[in-house]
Amino acid sequence: MYTAYLKHLGQARLLRVIADRNSPQGRTIRRGEAQLLNFASNDYLGLAANAGVIEGARRAMAEFGLGAGASRLLGGGCTLHGELEQRVAAFKGTAAALVFNSGYTANLSAIPALATNEGAIFSDELNHASIVDGCRLSGAERFVYRHGDLSHLAGLLQASAREPKIVVTESVFSMDGDIADIRGIRELCEAHNALLYIDDAHATGVLARGKGSLTHFNIQPDDNIVQMGTFSKAFGSMGGFVAASETIIDYLVNCARGLIYSTALPGPIVAASLAAINYVDAHPEVVETLHENISNCKRLLLSRGINVPATPTAIIPIYVETVADALRVSEYLLARGIYAPAIRPPTVRQSRIRISLSALHSDEDIERLSASLAEAIGCL
Ligand SMILES: Cc1ncc(COP(=O)(O)O)c(C=O)c1O
Numbered sequence: 001m002y003t004a005y006l007k008h009l010g011q012a013r014l015l016r017v018i019a020d021r022n023s024p025q026g027r028t029i030r031r032g033e034a035q036l037l038n039f040a041s042n043d044y045l046g047l048a049a050n051a052g053v054i055e056g057a058r059r060a061m062a063e064f065g066l067g068a069g070a071s072r073l074l075g076g077g078c079t080l081h082g083e084l085e086q087r088v089a090a091f092k093g094t095a096a097a098l099v100f101n102s103g104y105t106a107n108l109s110a111i112p113a114l115a116t117n118e119g120a121i122f123s124d125e126l127n128h129a130s131i132v133d134g135c136r137l138s139g140a141e142r143f144v145y146r147h148g149d150l151s152h153l154a155g156l157l158q159a160s161a162r163e164p165k166i167v168v169t170e171s172v173f174s175m176d177g178d179i180a181d182i183r184g185i186r187e188l189c190e191a192h193n194a195l196l197y198i199d200d201a202h203a204t205g206v207l208a209r210g211k212g213s214l215t216h217f218n219i220q221p222d223d224n225i226v227q228m229g230t231f232s233k234a235f236g237s238m239g240g241f242v243a244a245s246e247t248i249i250d251y252l253v254n255c256a257r258g259l260i261y262s263t264a265l266p267g268p269i270v271a272a273s274l275a276a277i278n279y280v281d282a283h284p285e286v287v288e289t290l291h292e293n294i295s296n297c298k299r300l301l302l303s304r305g306i307n308v309p310a311t312p313t314a315i316i317p318i319y320v321e322t323v324a325d326a327l328r329v330s331e332y333l334l335a336r337g338i339y340a341p342a343i344r345p346p347t348v349r350q351s352r353i354r355i356s357l358s359a360l361h362s363d364e365d366i367e368r369l370s371a372s373l374a375e376a377i378g379c380l
Contacts, residue, residue, distance in 0.1 A: 205234020
């Protein structure tokens with residue numbers, strides 16, 4: 001059965017293979033003998049190989065060693081974990097925060113815990129797989145609303161008598177780079193007494209000087225908003241977080257299974273995240289450089305007749321008609337030393353090239369990408 005399935009994937013050109021690099025993550029990466037200009041990473045601010053971030057991890061390794069040895073509830077955490085949680089809470093403007101082992105674990109743990117078996121979850125149809133999986137693990141009733149369709153969401157909220165209600169959305173959608181109407185969703189949540197759960201994975205470090213979507217929309221955090229995020233993207237490290245009221249964080253400490261039943265993150269990783277968050281606060285110019293790169297790239301692509309969304313996010317989807325087209329464009333770029341991967345079903349419905357930009361990219365890099373992309377698309 002497994003062999004037949006793999007064969008089917010191969011025939012449909014949907015087989016996935018792992019391609020590891022032999023260099024740090026960065027503006028360029030080395031894969032085998034090839035040096036590639038990298039437009040595939042979510043390391044938006046170039047912090048994965050930042051000297052200060054690495055030094056933070058090195059010092060923590062000397063002080064706390066490597067493995068955490070137990071879950072947070074059984075002495076696996078060190079003082080750095082609490083320090084990072086306070087730092088995240090201050091950064092996100094909440095009373096408290098809780099660190100998880102990854103963004104995936106945060107969604108998988110926090111969503112079912114908050115929804116409870118009696119509640120109802122309302123989830124955007126394009127939400128990330130970790131949200132989908134968190135919803136699937138929940139005993140709550142689940143409703144999926146059409147992407148960004150607030151009247152659909154309003155109708156579903158209106159029709160449900162369940163309590164508690166929780167609306168879950170990404171703020172910046174990871175495969176399309178568009179921004180959810182957090183203000184509109186927030187108003188619906190208020191009207192229907194629903195908790196708003198925002199996955200800020202691709203907004204943190206990017207929107208509003210890195211603060212994320214609530215600051216972008218000028219919304220004050222309050223007890224009915226939960227901000228989830230990750231250290232693995234703009235912060236260049238590893239781990240997830242939930243920032244919320246003290247009651248919600250205390251509840252998650254008692255009910256989030258991914259926190260309770262998994263060994264805590266190693267101290268050096270936590271220290272790297274701390275160094276990264278401090279770096280973002282102290283270096284707003286790096287976030288500005290990212291935004292200059294975003295506008296520059298979008299302007300160049302548009303000038304070459306390539307349609308791109310106008311949103312100020314670091315994810316630029318280039319939609320194509322077929323799986324084969326996406327692979328052809330990606331392979332064309334790869335042959336010219338540019339890594340911009342094809343994203344295919346089942347990750348997305350419509351195949352595309354997903355470009356992600358970093359503050360590390362130069363104007364020449366972006367010009368090279370846009371010229372080569374235009375050539376590749378011209379060849380389809
Ligand atoms: C929107 C979104 N949420 C959550 C995650 C999971 O985060 P992590 O990679 O830290 O597990 C991702 C990462 O792919 C994501 O794009």
